Amino acid sequence: MKASVLFSGGKDSSLSAILLEPFFEIELVTCTFGVLQVGEVASQAAEKLGFPHRILELDRQVLEDAYGLLIKDGFPRSSINHIHYAAVEQLASEKGVSAVVDGVRRDDRVPVLTIGQSRSIEDRLGIKYICPLKGYGRSAVDYLVNKYLIIDEGQSSEMIKADYETELREITRQRQDENIMRKLFPSHVQSHVIGRKK
Amino acid sequence: MKASVLFSGGKDSSLSAILLEPFFEIELVTCTFGVLQVGEVASQAAEKLGFPHRILELDRQVLEDAYGLLIKDGFPRSSINHIHYAAVEQLASEKGVSAVVDGVRRDDRVPVLTIGQSRSIEDRLGIKYICPLKGYGRSAVDYLVNKYLIIDEGQSSEMIKADYETELREITRQRQDENIMRKLFPSHVQSHVIGRKK
Numbered sequence: 001m002k003a004s005v006l007f008s009g010g011k012d013s014s015l016s017a018i019l020l021e022p023f024f025e026i027e028l029v030t031c032t033f034g035v036l037q038v039g040e041v042a043s044q045a046a047e048k049l050g051f052p053h054r055i056l057e058l059d060r061q062v063l064e065d066a067y068g069l070l071i072k073d074g075f076p077r078s079s080i081n082h083i084h085y086a087a088v089e090q091l092a093s094e095k096g097v098s099a100v101v102d103g104v105r106r107d108d109r110v111p112v113l114t115i116g117q118s119r120s121i122e123d124r125l126g127i128k129y130i131c132p133l134k135g136y137g138r139s140a141v142d143y144l145v146n147k148y149l150i151i152d153e154g155q156s157s158e159m160i161k162a163d164y165e166t167e168l169r170e171i172t173r174q175r176q177d178e179n180i181m182r183k184l185f186p187s188h189v190q191s192h193v194i195g196r197k198k
Numbered sequence: 199m200k201a202s203v204l205f206s207g208g209k210d211s212s213l214s215a216i217l218l219e220p221f222f223e224i225e226l227v228t229c230t231f232g233v234l235q236v237g238e239v240a241s242q243a244a245e246k247l248g249f250p251h252r253i254l255e256l257d258r259q260v261l262e263d264a265y266g267l268l269i270k271d272g273f274p275r276s277s278i279n280h281i282h283y284a285a286v287e288q289l290a291s292e293k294g295v296s297a298v299v300d301g302v303r304r305d306d307r308v309p310v311l312t313i314g315q316s317r318s319i320e321d322r323l324g325i326k327y328i329c330p331l332k333g334y335g336r337s338a339v340d341y342l343v344n345k346y347l348i349i350d351e352g353q354s355s356e357m358i359k360a361d362y363e364t365e366l367r368e369i370t371r372q373r374q375d376e377n378i379m380r381k382l383f384p385s386h387v388q389s390h391v392i393g394r395k396k
Contacts, residue, residue: 023217118304131333135331
């Protein structure tokens, strides 16, 4: 069975693909609104991992709705969740997709689907929604990342990563001043996969 | 790294071991209070799977406390959780154990550790607590079970399985009448692994 992994080029989605590789036929799928070249960034990481990769264009209106939520809330949580749910739903609706794979970990707070949302997508769309790292805490993930991946780390404000935050941050940067940007998106360390250990 | 899988001879703990096999050195561990020969039952299933297996004796007082909870509550949920937490804790405390693996699925309600209990065991005891099926729903588990395992199904009241319910049910049967037994332990379908597909 094919498993379509939502892929940001980061360590969690990469590790999710590696954990499923012995049991499924893996394809990596990166979502984009076309605001930045996130697809190309992810494509390079996918090549390093040795998995086939494709880009999925999401409806620009989803990003505009997410921006609206961001400005209303003053923090990106529900905004990122909104994009994530739309991405899972769109990928799960594609013809030929049987399993949608999400890199969420046990301790992640965002983006995360509720159990109800997970079941709803599985039941309505007839697919399997699999989160290989959902039962892994930080120390288990760190162990596996160190064993199988070569990563580069940097501040989120300085790295282009193929996650939902990157394009949301970009349209916010185009519309808001620097002070508001810093408040909405506090900088944090992000990882980017640059190779795989065999 | 060695991963010690809490093993009941059922499909979830078997599948958990199979999912981790490419990444960890697997050992299966079956907990018993010595009330029934559950260790032998599990040992046969482990041999069919091709993994090393050992038996872990739990303190009989844990079972007595669980029995107390069962009679107080009138249903086995917190009673089974009590035994499960003690089993994870005892296995995690053993010298030489680095990762404790639990076969819980996304939609399971019992036995299940809370995220707080999971973190507490990891932090206090310095081990990794891994639940490989925590991000899998029923249809994904069914797909993998069908692909990798040969199972036998039967009513829980008629099968000896190496899970916590089996011995708890046995001491309750010795002390209570049949009507109370049926109320405390409604019969349900249980699976037992009898082989592995290659």
